[in-house]
Amino acid sequence: MDVESALQHFHSMKISNVMSGPGSIPVVTDDTDIISVLKILRTRHHVWVVRDRESMELVGIIRYMDVIDVLLPPDVHRFKLGMTSKPMKSLLGGATTAGDVAEKQVLTIGGEETVLDALIKMRKYRVQVLAVVEGERLVGEISLRILIDELLRLLRVGGPQWKQ
Amino acid sequence: METVTWLLFALGISLILAKIGDSIIERYELPGVLGELLMGMILGNLVYFGLVAPHYLPIVSGEGFATDTTAIANFLAKLGIIFLLFLGALDTDIEQLKKTGLTATVSTIMGVFVPLILGWFALMELGYDSREAFAGGVLLTATSIGLTVRVMMDLGVLKSEVGAASLSASVMDDFLGIALVIFAVGTGSLIELSLKIVAFFLITGVIWWYLVDYYIRFAERLHVEKGVLGMALGMMFLFAALAEGWFAAAIEGAFMMGLTLSKLPEGKRLMDDVRAIGYGLLIPFFFVHTGAMLNLTVFKHKDALVLAAVLTTVAIVGKIIGRGFGAWITAWGRGREFLFTRENFWMSLQMGIGSIPRTEVALVDLMVAIHGGAIKPEHAPEFIAATLIFITVSVLITPPLLKWAFKREIEEARAAKTAQKVERIRETKERIREIKEGR
Numbered sequence: 001m002d003v004e005s006a007l008q009h010f011h012s013m014k015i016s017n018v019m020s021g022p023g024s025i026p027v028v029t030d031d032t033d034i035i036s037v038l039k040i041l042r043t044r045h046h047v048w049v050v051r052d053r054e055s056m057e058l059v060g061i062i063r064y065m066d067v068i069d070v071l072l073p074p075d076v077h078r079f080k081l082g083m084t085s086k087p088m089k090s091l092l093g094g095a096t097t098a099g100d101v102a103e104k105q106v107l108t109i110g111g112e113e114t115v116l117d118a119l120i121k122m123r124k125y126r127v128q129v130l131a132v133v134e135g136e137r138l139v140g141e142i143s144l145r146i147l148i149d150e151l152l153r154l155l156r157v158g159g160p161q162w163k164q
Numbered sequence: 165m166e167t168v169t170w171l172l173f174a175l176g177i178s179l180i181l182a183k184i185g186d187s188i189i190e191r192y193e194l195p196g197v198l199g200e201l202l203m204g205m206i207l208g209n210l211v212y213f214g215l216v217a218p219h220y221l222p223i224v225s226g227e228g229f230a231t232d233t234t235a236i237a238n239f240l241a242k243l244g245i246i247f248l249l250f251l252g253a254l255d256t257d258i259e260q261l262k263k264t265g266l267t268a269t270v271s272t273i274m275g276v277f278v279p280l281i282l283g284w285f286a287l288m289e290l291g292y293d294s295r296e297a298f299a300g301g302v303l304l305t306a307t308s309i310g311l312t313v314r315v316m317m318d319l320g321v322l323k324s325e326v327g328a329a330s331l332s333a334s335v336m337d338d339f340l341g342i343a344l345v346i347f348a349v350g351t352g353s354l355i356e357l358s359l360k361i362v363a364f365f366l367i368t369g370v371i372w373w374y375l376v377d378y379y380i381r382f383a384e385r386l387h388v389e390k391g392v393l394g395m396a397l398g399m400m401f402l403f404a405a406l407a408e409g410w411f412a413a414a415i416e417g418a419f420m421m422g423l424t425l426s427k428l429p430e431g432k433r434l435m436d437d438v439r440a441i442g443y444g445l446l447i448p449f450f451f452v453h454t455g456a457m458l459n460l461t462v463f464k465h466k467d468a469l470v471l472a473a474v475l476t477t478v479a480i481v482g483k484i485i486g487r488g489f490g491a492w493i494t495a496w497g498r499g500r501e502f503l504f505t506r507e508n509f510w511m512s513l514q515m516g517i518g519s520i521p522r523t524e525v526a527l528v529d530l531m532v533a534i535h536g537g538a539i540k541p542e543h544a545p546e547f548i549a550a551t552l553i554f555i556t557v558s559v560l561i562t563p564p565l566l567k568w569a570f571k572r573e574i575e576e577a578r579a580a581k582t583a584q585k586v587e588r589i590r591e592t593k594e595r596i597r598e599i600k601e602g603r
Binding site for chain 2: 074080085087088090092093094096103104105106107108120121124125126127
């Protein structure tokens with residue numbers, strides 16, 4: 001497939017056909033201790049935080065970059081009106097669980113939306129990953145890495161498994 | 165041409181000095197806003213004492229000092245207040261507000277209304293009219309939780325029941341402090357004002373709460389550079405215009421827009437951009453501008469000092485009694501048998517002391533009250549002086565008072581740490597003995 005037609009097809013693909021499912025994404029419950037979260041973030045770019053594994057109700061996300069606020073002492077931040085949420089994520093400031101440090105308002109996308117919608121959203125809000133949700137339930141994720149893999153698969157240039 | 169030059173000069177020098185002042189004061193673990201106010205005060209008094217001609221520093225107001233460009237500086241400062249409140253609301257965690265427990269709720273309400281009423285009556289006793297006295301009371305209502313959070317973190321008690329309740333209370337506290345100023349600046353009959361307030365909160369709080377999502381989706385579809393930011397700020401200014409028109413309090417509109425936007429992840433993602441405009445330009449300018457309004461010659465008359473003494477006393481005592489008693493009466497949800505215990509007394513006192521600091525919202529309320537006419541122009545200098553004094557005193561006395569109030573918890577934590585250390589040394593010695601004995 002040439003690049004142009006591959007991209008056209010790629011942009012119109014539904015998120016539900018591309019996303020990583022709940023079994024393959026990093027998920028912790030909101031009462032998980034921060035040390036366990038840090039262990040996951042040694043190898044992952046982010047962790048989803050859910051209320052419990054049965055309901056998979058999405059609570060928030062902890063990104064790799066959020067670890068900076070977790071590790072910094074709280075007094076490095078300035079406590080000013082409109083700037084109080086970050087210092088509260090500090091381990092030394094008393095944060096103990098995933099729920100304490102997670103960013104609660106998560107950018108989401110529906111399974112029926114397209115790859116183009118996801119890309120536009122990622123560009124607009126400068127994020128690399130979006131939660132795929134059904135109502136409040138986390139059903140998967142769509143990340144730039146997944147999208148790159150999918151495009152390479154369409155172009156059949158990613159690796160031997162895609163040439164079949 | 166020349167006026168623009170000096171306006172730009174004043175803006176530049178204000179921003180540079182604001183950031184330097186902020187940095188210096190933060191080194192002493194005090195709110196940086198004091199440094200910004202101090203720098204403003206120095207700049208302003210260069211003009212008031214005749215060392216610099218007013219048109220070189222057109223950020224001061226008052227008779228004999230206003231220039232052609234003063235109105236522009238005033239407007240920029242007003243934009244600073246609008247951005248400050250918008251940002252404050254955008255940073256709010258609505259879910260946390262919903263989870264506010266009984267103790268936090270009762271203590272917040274009492275912690276707002278006790279200093280308000282005490283301040284109101286005390287100022288009327290001093291001879292101010294009822295509207296002005298009420299505005300003075302409103303200045304005392306909103307706690308600035310930042311300093312308390314920092315001190316509690318240092319003391320290791322932020323995660324305590326008192327720390328959690330203080331945090332929870334702070335959101336509602338700000339909300340009430342900002343809302344109450346409407347009653348100070350609003351005009352017309354009480355019924356007319358009440359109807360306007362209900363209509364305003366219906367439009368901006370209830371209807372907009374459901375519409376904001378669609379609005380942001382629409383903004384997203386425009387596909388223009390910073391489209392969502394521009395559309396959000398545009399709507400914020402429309403709300404601010406509505407609030408300014410109805411109550412002479414534009415901040416209410418900015419606050420409501422921020423609050424409704426804070427529920428959306430798309431709204432939260434705007435924070436970095438809004439912070440850049442706010443804390444990079446408009447908010448420090450607002451604080452410098454406010455500091456510059458303090459003409460030190462006001463202290464020639466004892467009225468300003470008397471007002472400062474009264475407001476400072478009421479600010480401290482009113483909050484400790486109001487919030488402390490509010491917490492005490494709920495017995496922290498542990499039933500009647502806990503009511504008269506020593507622990508309830510100390511926890512409630514800690515809660516009260518933690519609510520003493522005032523900074524940003526007091527200054528915002530002060531400016532709204534002055535511009536809205538609730539504080540008369542001839543009394544504005546003494547109110548500015550008194551507010552800056554009670555803000556400074558409140559942030560200076562809180563850390564030592566909190567340390568004193570939490571001394572038992574600190575000693576307990578220290579004792580537990582020492583016991584842990586002793587236990588570790590004992591275990592190590594035991595292990596060495598075992599190794600030596602070849603076990």
